[in-house]
Amino acid sequence: MKRLTFAQAINDALETALRIDSSxxxxxxxxxxxxxxFGTTLNLEEKFGKDRVFDMPTAENGMTGIAIGAAIGGLKPIMTHQRLDFFLLAMDQLVNNASKFHFMFGKEVNIPITIRLILGRGWGQGPTHAQNLQSWFAHIPGLKVVMPTTVKDAKGLLLESIFDPNPVLFLEHRWLHNMDGEVPEEDTFRIPLSKAELLKKGKDITIISMSYMSIEAIHAAKKLEEYNITCEIVDVKTISPIDWETIYLSVNKTKRFIVLDTASEFGSIGSDIVAKLSMKYFNQLKSQPQIIALPNTHSPTSYELTKEYYKDAKDIIKAVSKIFDLNIDTNTFMNKRHHDVPGDWFKGPF
Structure with missing residues (x-):
C-alpha cells in the first residue's frame, strides 16, 4: 500500500495502464x-513519449471521433477534458456513435474508450463551468458512467474503466483531487464497475450518495452519532448501471432513506433512485423519502449566492433531524473560512 492524493492515484492508474499495455x-x-x-497527467509524456501522450487542439467533437476510430482500430484511448462543460460539443460523437456501435454491429465491434470529465465548483466558476450533468450520460444506453469518491476508487475504478471493452465516462469532482488515502501498489488492482460500496454501516437510516457528496455524508453521520442516530452510507460509485441490490439490502434493513446528488434535482440520478425505491418499498418505509440536490436553476457565480445554492453536511443533518424529530444546532458545525473552496490547498479552477 502507498499513500497518495486522489489526483496522484489518477496519475498512478494512467501510468500503470500505459506501462502494461502498449495499445x-x-x-x-x-x-x-x-x-x-490538476496534477493527474504529470510526467506521462516524459515516460511514454509524444506518440502516446499528447495535447490536442480545441476541437472536442473531433478528438472524440478520433478516439472512436482509434478504438475500432485496436487502441485504448483515454481522453481528458478539464471541464465536463467543454465536452458538450462532442455529444453527437458520444451519443450517436460511441454508445451505439457495439449494439448496431451485433456486439462484434467494441469501442474501448475512457473519457475523463472533471466537474465541481468553487471560485465563482458559475453556470458554464460548474455543471453536474451526469444524469444526461447515465440515461444513454451503451455508456457506463463512473463517479469515484475515495482515493482507492480513483485508481481501481479508472483502471477497470480503461480496460472495459466499451465506452466509460469517468467523472471526477475537483474537490476530491487533494484528498489522500491508501492505495494498493499492484498493477493488477481493480475495482469492479457497477458495484456500490458501504462506506459506513448503520441501522436507522440509509444515505445513498455519489462522488463528493459521499464525503459530506460521512461528516454528517459522525455528527448524528452524537444523537444516537446511526446512518448507513451507500456510495453508488457507478451511476450507470447502478448496483441496485446493495441499495435494496440497506433500505430493506433501515426502512428510511435519503438520496444525495451533486446535480439539480429534476431529472437527476437521485430522483430516479427515489422513484425506484419508493415503488419497491412503498408499504414498508417508516418515513417519507428525501432527496438533497441542487435547485433547478443555473449555478450562480456570485460568492454570496453560492452560500445557499450548494449543499453540504449541514443540509444532511437538518434533513435527518426532521425525520427523527430532533433539534440539532449546526451553526458551529464544520464552519470554514470560505464556503466555496474545499480547503486552503485549492488555488483556483485550473
Whole structure:
C-alpha cells in the first residue's frame, strides 16, 4: 500500500495502464502542460513519449471521433477534458456513435474508450463551468458512467474503466483531487464497475450518495452519532448501471432513506433512485423519502449566492433531524473560512 492524493492515484492508474499495455494512448487539452490537469497527467509524456501522450487542439467533437476510430482500430484511448462543460460539443460523437456501435454491429465491434470529465465548483466558476450533468450520460444506453469518491476508487475504478471493452465516462469532482488515502501498489488492482460500496454501516437510516457528496455524508453521520442516530452510507460509485441490490439490502434493513446528488434535482440520478425505491418499498418505509440536490436553476457565480445554492453536511443533518424529530444546532458545525473552496490547498479552477 502507498499513500497518495486522489489526483496522484489518477496519475498512478494512467501510468500503470500505459506501462502494461502498449495499445493505451492518453490525450486531451492540457494533458502535457506544466499543471498536468490538476496534477493527474504529470510526467506521462516524459515516460511514454509524444506518440502516446499528447495535447490536442480545441476541437472536442473531433478528438472524440478520433478516439472512436482509434478504438475500432485496436487502441485504448483515454481522453481528458478539464471541464465536463467543454465536452458538450462532442455529444453527437458520444451519443450517436460511441454508445451505439457495439449494439448496431451485433456486439462484434467494441469501442474501448475512457473519457475523463472533471466537474465541481468553487471560485465563482458559475453556470458554464460548474455543471453536474451526469444524469444526461447515465440515461444513454451503451455508456457506463463512473463517479469515484475515495482515493482507492480513483485508481481501481479508472483502471477497470480503461480496460472495459466499451465506452466509460469517468467523472471526477475537483474537490476530491487533494484528498489522500491508501492505495494498493499492484498493477493488477481493480475495482469492479457497477458495484456500490458501504462506506459506513448503520441501522436507522440509509444515505445513498455519489462522488463528493459521499464525503459530506460521512461528516454528517459522525455528527448524528452524537444523537444516537446511526446512518448507513451507500456510495453508488457507478451511476450507470447502478448496483441496485446493495441499495435494496440497506433500505430493506433501515426502512428510511435519503438520496444525495451533486446535480439539480429534476431529472437527476437521485430522483430516479427515489422513484425506484419508493415503488419497491412503498408499504414498508417508516418515513417519507428525501432527496438533497441542487435547485433547478443555473449555478450562480456570485460568492454570496453560492452560500445557499450548494449543499453540504449541514443540509444532511437538518434533513435527518426532521425525520427523527430532533433539534440539532449546526451553526458551529464544520464552519470554514470560505464556503466555496474545499480547503486552503485549492488555488483556483485550473
Amino acid at each position: 493505451v494512448i492518453k490525450y486531451g487539452l492540457g494533458v502535457t502542460d506544466p499543471y498536468g490537469v
